[in-house]
Amino acid sequence: MSPGENLDNVDRGRRRFDLAIIGGGIVGLATAHAITRDRPGTSVVIIEKESDLAAHQTGRNSGVIHSGIYYKPGSLKAQMCKQGRDSMVDFCRTHDIAHELCGKLIVATKESELPGLQKLYDRGVENGLDVSMIDPGQAHEIEPHVACVKAVLVPSTGIADYVAVARTYARLALQQGAELRLGTQVTKITAPATSGGVTRIETNRGDIEATWLVNCAGLHSDRMAKAAGADPTAKIVPFRGEYYELTPGRRHLVNTLIYPVPNPDFPFLGVHLTKMIDGSVHAGPNAVLALAREGYHKTDVNLSDLKEVLAYSGFHKLARKYWADGAKEVLRSLSKRQFVRSLQELVPEITAEDVVPSEAGIRAQALLADGALVDDFLIDDQPGATHVLNAPSPAATASLEIGQEIAARVATQLSAALAG
Ligand SMILES: Cc1cc2nc3c(=O)[nH]c(=O)nc-3n(C[C@H](O)[C@H](O)[C@H](O)COP(=O)(O)OP(=O)(O)OC[C@H]3O[C@@H](n4cnc5c(N)ncnc54)[C@H](O)[C@@H]3O)c2cc1C
Structure with missing residues (x-):
């Protein structure tokens, strides 16, 4: 499958996963790629409401691989953009994705x-x-x-061609066994009171259960976090x-x-x-x-x-x-x-x-609430879930780093949940 081709649903009828990711944008897909690469055997489902991947921010951006000049030294943006720029260039080279x-x-x-x-x-x-x-x-x-x-x-x-990058993340995750549910909108989430329980995710195409949830819903991420019982500050x-x-x-x-x-x-x-x-x-x-x-x-x-x-x-x-x-x-x-x-x-x-x-x-x-725009990336862990609450530019550039960071957090949580 070439990076530009559409990816179809992969649904093996399974309803219970180790990890459910809401959002088939570049951040959700980078997370799926990182966790399936770093923790093989983890069962992962990507849930996307649109009929194709990268339909929102990821498919409608300026396509720039940022260098990291703008961001406050020490911030997540500064660190992840500088490293992410290098990893993005390597990734494009390795997978023959158009970039310059x-x-x-x-x-x-x-x-x-x-x-x-x-x-x-x-x-x-x-x-x-x-x-x-x-x-x-x-x-x-x-x-x-x-x-x-x-x-x-x-x-x-x-x-770079970020749509091709996002599709390649998805393809790699699917090759490692992840499932993809396109045209599937999350409508309700019932989170466990403490880590170790099961999160129930209701969608227009039936319910899914997961030990851990990662919310990468972009424009709807605050709503998804709230639905999962979190109290997002922004x-x-x-x-x-x-x-x-x-x-x-x-x-x-x-x-x-x-x-x-x-x-x-x-x-x-x-x-x-x-x-x-x-x-x-x-x-x-x-x-x-x-x-x-x-x-x-x-x-x-x-x-x-x-x-x-x-x-x-x-x-x-x-x-x-x-x-x-x-x-x-x-x-x-x-x-x-x-x-x-x-x-x-x-x-x-x-x-x-x-x-x-x-x-x-x-x-x-x-x-x-005080009128300040959140400047840095914001990733918040709650019982049963990790919420990406602010992933604006340069999150496409930094997507490999963000995905890896979330995957590391999820791996720790899953190990604890499985041990418990
Ligand atoms: C105009 C513009 C220019 C930009 N330029 C650059 C740039 O040059 N370089 C750069 O690095 N970054 C740039 N960015 C930022 C970059 O595009 C975003 O940071 C990145 O795409 C965010 O990815 P994401 O996966 O978080 O969000 P998205 O791509 O928006 O993906 C979120 C997904 O979640 C899905 N979803 C939401 N709610 C639900 C639900 N209830 N159920 C199921 N699915 C759901 C949505 O359908 C969507 O596909 C730009 C952004 C914009 C808007």
């Missing part, structure tokens, strides 16, 4: 952005990366059309990221990846220009509140999703603090002219005629 180490430029387009650029450079050095501060002449050798007063060059950044708020793409005749304006200096208050990296693995060039994503957790179009509204966000004290606090930034994002979402202006700051030659709308993605971003 094209490097990236982070550009300061005005003098006022230089302190922010310097901070990023310093952080890159602190995170142990090979980064260099370059002048406009050097930047133009890489990107002849870019506007900049100075730039940070990050040669270790790349691009709620998922969906931020839609809209993209345009350059028309084929204008792709030559971008050779690699061009990023702005990001706003340090937000976990998002700012609208950037990204060469994709299929040769197209994507521009985006912005970050607007989605009116539905899976609302990929501006007009998609889910009243219960929306009510939940609007009733949340954390959202009120976030909105009060950042209403002006939020309003700018909404304006840029509604006006192609505004979006193109952001792109012109990076590459002035881009015009409105050069870009056409492309598919949007939605980030599952955990928000605390």
